[in-house]
Amino acid sequence: MAILSWEVSRKRAFSVGLAPALLVLSAITLLPTLALIVVSFTPLNLTDPAGTFHFRNPLGNYRQLWADTRFLNSVAVQLTLSLSSVALQLAAGLGMALLLNARQAVLTAVRAVFLIPMVLPPIVVALIWKIMYTPEVSPLHHMLEQAGLPVESLITNPGAALWAISFAETWQWFPFTMLMVLAALQMMPDDPLEAARIDGANRWQIFRYIVFPYIRPALVIAGLFRLIDSFKAFPLIYVLTNGGPGTVTEVTNFYGFIQAFNFSYWGYASAIAVLMLAGAFLLSWAISRWGAHHDDE
């Protein structure tokens, strides 16, 4: 009897602790999401809020998106940017982790310094690369000029602008993959490595058949995380190219921002945001699924 009432009071205490957070979370995430979905079914425009908040053509925005070449272009730009920069991050992060994976004081210190790009405010990263890509102040442009090889600014060149952004994004985020891979490498048991060495496996074989399978889960997770976060990339594009030249670097996130805050097409921008949210949800679900699956192994 006493134990039962203890259980009841314990549950009550936990509910009291949990309730405020769930209430606040609902108010700041569920409610806005609901509002976003509702607005996405209207042609809301803030220059005429009363006249444009109606549901006469609820799927109008979504139908329009399907035919909007600028939107479709933004999806293609987004995919190019995200996939290229995540691939570069995985390659650079993996290489760096393998290089730094040794018990030496110098390497530990180097590892710590490599954390800096990742924690920098994104706006400062954008500023750093604005300086690197602006010929008047960039030491790189200056050096190329001295060598007799002047190069025009990458961020105003339609063929190079997206790659310039992808490179800056990689610079900031390769340490994330590096950390995840280093953590996996440090948990790796020594026995299989020794056994392989005794059996005469060469370096490549050891990496391919023993180390790589061991760190693959870390690479997959790092890739998925960075993929989701790359859909949010905003300051780099805002500061470096502002979506240009033309619409060469206009990613979906940026296009949604322009539709809402430059053109005041709130209903249309909401439809774009709903699609992005759905994408983030699917990828998060994949991560939690994958994590659960990994647990069972």
Next chain:
Amino acid sequence: MTTNNPGAQAAALAHAGPGRDAGQPRFTAALARRIAAIDWRVCAALALLLAVMFPFLWLVQLSLRPADDLFGESLLFVPSLDSFRSLLQGDFLASLINSLVVSTASTGLSLLIGVPAAYALTRWRFRARRRIALWVLVTRMAPPIAFTIPFYLAYRWSGLLDTSLGLVIVYLTFNLAIVIWLMQTYFASIPQALEEAAYIDGCGVWGAFRRVTLPLTAPGLAATAVLCFVFSWNDFFYALILTRTHATTAPVAIVNFLQYEGWEWSKIAAAGTLVMLPVVIFTVLVRSYLVRGMTAGSVKD
């Protein structure tokens, strides 16, 4: 660099030993051994470190350059704090203070609400637990534009646009998720038996939490607070959209400099250096915890 490397020590000994004037061949052999003893891995790591950090260091040196030597090539110049001085005499100081106030307030509020929730979620195994975990994860992943549109509309009507309070509330969208996610991992590492001892001594659930569990997770709590602060401090997107003039934060002020004073590079670089300074200091202080926080959700606990 090679002092704790036995090979290098041997080579150094051989070089300094009695064989010093014993003729050319011996010397070359020592040199060869010395070269062989150089740790190529360390050399490669240091070279890459320099290459990667170069753009970052360039920003810092630009902020210290005197205005008349802005485009000088020589790295030998007398550092000057002029750009910092003129920066802090202008409006930038106000935005820096606002950043500090908003980040601190949002951190405090999210800890206050999120820590008890994280504890309840760790100790109480109820059915909806997994669904709440997914909800928190999606909140962390959601693109900010999805929240910005409804928040902007709501703030326009409620008058919270361009206020610090408005930013504090918006920052809860990511900070609460961080606190709930991270603190669960710390609470899970505290054995429940310790709390049960406190129950027997007559503490309630929250009494035991406050007296036993919370002090034991203090380092984790501090690290979580630092992360919340850094994420709020680093935010640009929400502040750009939800503020105009009164509640501007430092990252938005930097962009205003870029747009209106695009030629004053040393001033802009000084602003960038000031904004990243606290974050870099925190990184050095709580390195290992930071790693755990940045990778939160990626490791199943």
